[in-house]
Amino acid sequence: MTTTAARHVGVIGLAVMGENLALNIERNGFPIAVYNRTWERTEEFINGRASGLNVAAGKTLPEFVALLERPRRIIIMVKAGAPVDAVIAELIPLLQEGDMIIDGGNSLFIDSERRSKEVEAANLHFVGMGISGGEEGALWGPSLMPGGPKQAYILLEPMLQAIAAKAEDGEPCVTHIGPGGSGHYVKMIHNGIEYGDMQLIAESYDVMRHALGMTAPQIAAVFAEWNKGPLASYLIEITAEVLAYTDPETGAPLVDLILDTAEQKGTGRWTSQNALELGSPIPTIDAAVFARTMSSMKERRVAASQALKGPNPEDIAAMTSRIDPPRLLGYLERGLLFAKISSYAQGMALLRAASDSYNWGLDLAEIARIWRAGCIIRAELLEPIRAAFGAQPDLENLLLSIGFLDIVNEGAGACRSVVTLARSIGVPVPAHSASLDYFDSYRTAALPANLTQGQRDYFGAHTYRRIDKPGIFHTEWNAEPAS
Ligand code: 6PG
Numbered sequence: 001m002t003t004t005a006a007r008h009v010g011v012i013g014l015a016v017m018g019e020n021l022a023l024n025i026e027r028n029g030f031p032i033a034v035y036n037r038t039w040e041r042t043e044e045f046i047n048g049r050a051s052g053l054n055v056a057a058g059k060t061l062p063e064f065v066a067l068l069e070r071p072r073r074i075i076i077m078v079k080a081g082a083p084v085d086a087v088i089a090e091l092i093p094l095l096q097e098g099d100m101i102i103d104g105g106n107s108l109f110i111d112s113e114r115r116s117k118e119v120e121a122a123n124l125h126f127v128g129m130g131i132s133g134g135e136e137g138a139l140w141g142p143s144l145m146p147g148g149p150k151q152a153y154i155l156l157e158p159m160l161q162a163i164a165a166k167a168e169d170g171e172p173c174v175t176h177i178g179p180g181g182s183g184h185y186v187k188m189i190h191n192g193i194e195y196g197d198m199q200l201i202a203e204s205y206d207v208m209r210h211a212l213g214m215t216a217p218q219i220a221a222v223f224a225e226w227n228k229g230p231l232a233s234y235l236i237e238i239t240a241e242v243l244a245y246t247d248p249e250t251g252a253p254l255v256d257l258i259l260d261t262a263e264q265k266g267t268g269r270w271t272s273q274n275a276l277e278l279g280s281p282i283p284t285i286d287a288a289v290f291a292r293t294m295s296s297m298k299e300r301r302v303a304a305s306q307a308l309k310g311p312n313p314e315d316i317a318a319m320t321s322r323i324d325p326p327r328l329l330g331y332l333e334r335g336l337l338f339a340k341i342s343s344y345a346q347g348m349a350l351l352r353a354a355s356d357s358y359n360w361g362l363d364l365a366e367i368a369r370i371w372r373a374g375c376i377i378r379a380e381l382l383e384p385i386r387a388a389f390g391a392q393p394d395l396e397n398l399l400l401s402i403g404f405l406d407i408v409n410e411g412a413g414a415c416r417s418v419v420t421l422a423r424s425i426g427v428p429v430p431a432h433s434a435s436l437d438y439f440d441s442y443r444t445a446a447l448p449a450n451l452t453q454g455q456r457d458y459f460g461a462h463t464y465r466r467i468d469k470p471g472i473f474h475t476e477w478n479a480e481p482a483s
Contacts, residue, residue, distance in 0.1 A: 006069035007033040007056055009159060011077055012087055014045050018077030020138035021104065021131070021163070026053050028162040033057065035064035065094045072099040073156060075129075080105040088115060092122045100152045102127040106267055109188060112181035116148060125152035128180070130187020132375035133165065141165035143375035144174040145190070145367075147183025165374025173370040178360035185274075185354060186367055189347050192271030192285040194376045195264075196343040197235050199288035199431040204332050205243070207418060210427045212325050216253035220244035226333055231340070233379030262292040271350075280353035283434035284343035291430055310426030319424055328421070335418040337381075338411025339435035344385060345398035346438060352396075365389035399442060412439055 011022040014036040022045075025032050033056040036042045042057050058064025065072065072095060076087050084103055091101060101119055103112065103126070112128030119126035130145035131138065144164050146153055153176040164174040177183045201223075208214045208222065220243035227236045247254040268289045275282040294301070310316075348364055355362035368386035371377055388401035395401055399408050415436050422429040441447065456462040458477040466473060 007031045007067045008069060009033075009073040009075065010035065010064060010068050011075045012036070012064070013077035014041050015077065016135050017104070017131070017138050019045055019049060020135055021075065021077060021142075022055065023049060023053070024139050024141070024163045025159065026050070026055055028159070030159050030162070031056070033064055033067040035061060061090055062094055065091070070096065070099070071155065072096075073102065073159070074100065075102045075104050077104050080107045081111075084111070084115070088119065092119070092124065095122070095124050097123040098125070100125040100127060100155065102129050102146070102156070103184075104129050104131050106130070106187065106191070106265070107184050108270060109181035109185035112147070112184045116180045120149075125149050127152050127156065128184040130183050130190065132187060132190055134376065137165065137374050141173070141374050143370050143373065143378070145177050145183045145186045145370065146174065147177040147179065147181060147186070149179065150176055167369070167372040171369065173372065173374045175363075175366045175370050177367070178355075178362055180358075180360075182358070182360045182362065185360075186351070186362070188267050188270050188274070189351055190371065190375060190377060191267035192282065193344060193347045194235075195268035195271075195288040195292070196284045196347070196431060197233075197340060197377055199291050200284070200336055200339050200343065200435070201235060201239050202291075203422075203429045203432050204336050205239070206427055207332060207422055207429065208329075211320055211323060211328060211421060211425060213320075216243045216255050222329060226336075229333070230380060231333065231337055233381070234376060235379075259298070260295055261298050262295045264289070264292050268292070274354070275350050278350065278353045278357055280350040281438065282346040282350050283438050284339065284346055284431050287430035287434040311424060316425045319421075323421075331414040331417045334411045334414035335432065338408055338415045338439075339432045340381065341398065341404060341408055341411070342435035342439050343431070344381070348385070348389070348398050349396075363393070364395075365393065397442065399439065408439065412436065
């Protein structure tokens, strides 16, 4: 440990994400200072993982702040919510004009909007920075989504570019997202998309085991194969590894021993809540959020499984005996790709809606670019998505991009086959269904909302418009017809 030269950047909070980010920064040649609420934790870090490295530590917050060069760059890596406010409140009186507070947690973007106003009012800068890639990403190269004043971003850029993941073309996975809470907003959408991807993958797995009776290692081999094609992505790669893992205690596939209740910390739910608020449909992500909720009702599901009936077992057996496995696996692969593209189209459309609503000027091509590596949703698919928005910055919906038209028009058929089969054998595929319904609704020129309008006008005189003449109309629906 050395404490001589002024430190380029400081990290507050030495839980695993904070520690790993600090080590990443140090490895990339930026002198760093760290601070943790408890000195024991700090000591453990500097005498342990940071021993021999160029890391200085402050015992108190004023001591830590004094270690930093001006303008100060301070990254907060504490639990989202009240702890972030507490640290900011303690920091403000210790800082000077132009210093920067960067929140690297999974904060709700509305909190970041508020904090940016509070911090800017003290003549300091606030940057709400989404960080994706988990522990490994923080250490070796995350995808970074910083939002806040451009002048603060410029001062942070060399360090952020150095520590960020690099895509295949060598581009660092960081960009200035926009003002205020936009960085955390984009991270929230990333997580919503992550929920959608994970649920879609889980459904493919479920269809394979129920329709084809495949074992976990057999399914692992299918995902490993898919990872060589257009579905290639981090999540498909780890899915193959999770499915192939043998429990050392029992010799059984570990996945078969894991309780089927998925937890959630809230970012997926926030995405759905915001989509409802902005009126921008994201049914695949909604389905994924509720699938987790449904999974958590384990006891109720076990009880209901005794009372509620699925399709007749003989019918299921007859149906599954007629399946040609390679054919179904082909449908599943192309259906998953289609469902994923539909989900990304929803997520990108929500980003556009938020950008318009909050006046953020988001660059969707740039956002797709920085998701190509480092983050949890990194995937081959993100390069064509980047290219689509790069070529057509005002592209209204990804489904309509020239580069995607053939893939989605063909893939919809595969997804339809998967959903139809799953329904017939009683396997729930809510995210696949939602992706397909989004596509079918979006491509339908005349939806049945004419009837909905008729009903609204009937019971509430809410009026309606007609297709054959302009104007607003109301009808006395239950009046005696004139004779
Ligand atoms: C990431 C992850 C990360 C975290 C999620 C998990 O981008 O690195 O998204 O942020 O793993 O918060 O969220 P849930 O606990 O809600 O699944």
